[in-house]
Structures are given as C-alpha cells and as structure tokens.
Amino acid sequence: MSTETAAAVAQVAAPQPAAWEEARSRVYAVGLAAALPAVDRPLADADGHTLAEPLATRTHLPAFPTSSVDGWAVRGDGPWQVVGRVLAGQTPPPLSTDGTTVEIATGAMVPEGTAAILRIEESTRTADGRVDGTPRPSLEWREPGEEASAGEELLPAGTPVDPALIGLAASCGHDTLRVRRQPRAAVLVFGDELLTSGPPGAGRVRDALGPAVPAWLRRYGCQVRPGDVIGPVADTLPAHVAALRGALATADLVCTTGGTMHGPVDHLHPTLEALGADYVVNTVAVRPGFPMLLARLVDDEGRVRFVAGLPGNPQSAVVALVSLVAPLLAGLQGRPMPVLPQVTLAESIPGRGDYTHLALVRWDRVAGTAHPLRHVGSAMLRGLAGADGFAVIRPGASGEVGDQVSVVPLPLLPGERAW
Structure with a gap:
C-alpha cells in the first residue's frame, strides 16, 4: 500500500470530529436551506406545524366595541328608560335619545351613542321601571383595535x-x-444481534432504539408511520443499501441506528458512498455519542434528503438526536435556531478533556438548578428515563457547583416547544 493510499484510508477511518457547537450550527444551516414547502392547513389540522x-x-381585535360586563348601556343622565336589549351576536340600533338605556350582555356590541355601561349588580329599578345607579368612571367595554x-x-x-x-x-x-409541511422520517435499525421481543440473553440484546427513536422524532415535529420503522436490517452491504434507498424514496430524514464506525459489520459509510451522499458532519467531539453523523443526498430533481447516523448505544443515540437531528429539523421546519437555556449546577460534573460533555441532569425549573444523575453510561437508559436534559460542559473544562452552563432540554410531550 502506498503512503498516499494509507493516508487516505486513515482519513476515512478517523475523520476529524467537528466541535459540538459548530456541528449544531452546520446542520441547522443545511436544514434551513432545504426548508420544506409551505402548505395550507385547516386550523383543526395545524397543531404541531410551523x-x-x-x-x-x-x-x-376586537372588531367592534364589546361590552366587558352584563349591565345597561346608557345615554345621558339617569334614571334611564329601558328601550331594548342587546345580546352577543346582534347589531343594535343606536342609542339616540338622552335618558334611555338598553340591557347589554357580556360580549355584545355596544350601541352607538352609549356614554357608559352600568353594571347589572350595581343598578336598581325605580317604581316606574326605570334603571338607576352610578356607572363606574372607567369604560366597561373594549374598544376596536x-x-x-x-x-x-x-x-x-x-x-x-x-x-x-x-x-x-x-x-x-x-x-x-x-x-x-411536516418532515416525514423513517428509522432503520441495524444489527443482527438485536431482539425485537422478549428478554435479552445468549449474546443477544433487546432493540431499545427501534421503539424509542420514532417517539423522539414525533416530539420534534416529524411524521413517523408504523411502516417507516424497518429492521433489524441484515448486516450486509447490499441489505443496507437496499433498505436505505427504499426509505429515502418517501422520507425527508432517515435515522439509522448503529454502524457508524468502521468495524467488520459497520456498513453505513459504504452505503452512503454507494448512494452518493455528502457528509455534513462526520463525527462530533462530544461524549457520549461522538461517532454520530449527518449526510445529505440530492436527487436528479433537486430534492434534498438527509441521513442521520445514530450510534448504537442507546444514550449515545439520544445525544445524536439532540445534537444533530433537533437543529436539523428546526431548520427544515423554518424555525429559529434553538437557543439553549442556562442553569446553575447544584453538583459538580467532570469534563471530558477536549470533548464537549453532555451530562444527563434533572432540571429544577423553579430554582434554576441542574442535578446530575446516576446510571449515565452510553449503553444505559435508566438515567435517561429520569432526566430532563443534558448539561453542556465545554471542552477543556469541568462543571463546578454554582457554574452557569447551558442545558439541552428533552422534549416531554408531542409538539412541545423543547428548545
């Protein structure tokens, strides 16, 4: 092997990771450049869109003067002779004579010529049926605009x-x-070792990402239908190419799980090469989850689609979702770049050297403090199940008690504004 060939192989096997903040900015920019087309939706079907x-x-607003109370619309000095009644939804005639009033309901249009509205509970009736009382000095109706x-x-x-x-x-x-238009997403689960039902054992583990990733994607505004979750896909290059090509036929974004490194059964990179994809990000200097990636494909008609390679370890996969997929989807939906809130660390969190550390935390929104959690290994989900988000510990630093740090919130409900 020549020196040039060896250098090229080494570059493919160990790309220079992007800084975490730069990776977020880069994927948001490409998402915004490929923002999905605008469509008209009835109000009843618009929830969760952008x-x-x-x-x-x-x-x-309001379109006409609107009574704020139940009472009497009066003109001139009292006692006032009752000449009618106006309810919400009616267009009343003007009050044209001093000393007259109409009963008026909350939300009803105030007649032209009204000087004041006397609240019903502050009014009395005279022996001859007139209305008496003292209106409050402030207007009891809402003006147009x-x-x-x-x-x-x-x-x-x-x-x-x-x-x-x-x-x-x-x-x-x-x-x-x-x-x-809402993005449509698909999920490809890679790994012959995965079980899709029952308890793990005998060298095989239960697939935790196939059921979970679609739910995360829906919380970020994606449509994911039952048939859009495929796998486990066989650990062969032809199977990977066929599965990804099929998913890209209908999806704006395909998330894959596992296979983001260069091991003997890691076929994602060769698959992307076979399909003519370009890397937007190929590994990120973040722990956990650094072998994450995002690639872009453009077909002959100019349609842009994306592939997000999520690491196989479950917590690492979620780190990839919040780091790359969430800002990409914000761009695709034409939303602003997510701004991360600030929290105060209630306990110390170690750094990860030259890498950004995303540490699972419980976020006390009342106190504005973040508390690190246990069971936070990249293959663990117990800590994630009790977390509100990830505290961001910058490269070359550690988080000390009292430090102000950014936090990446986890979305809690479908359609919730997570950022």
Missing part, C-alpha cells in the same frame, strides 16, 4: 403552532394557516 408566514389579524389593529403582525414566520396560536388565529378570522 408558521410559514407571519400571523396577521384580518380585522381590528384594543388588542390588535387590522393587518397587524402578531407572530412571525417560524413560530410553532400550538393550541393557543390556533385560538388566536381563529379570533383573527382565519380558517386556514400557511404552514411548513
């Missing part, structure tokens, strides 16, 4: 759609929302 254009109101003016931008593009936003959009007069 606004593709700003949300603006079609009218003033008090909440927003017609055409005003209320929320920017890139805002995740949740029930509160849906309600706001309805109040603004919208029937549909212009949103980004």
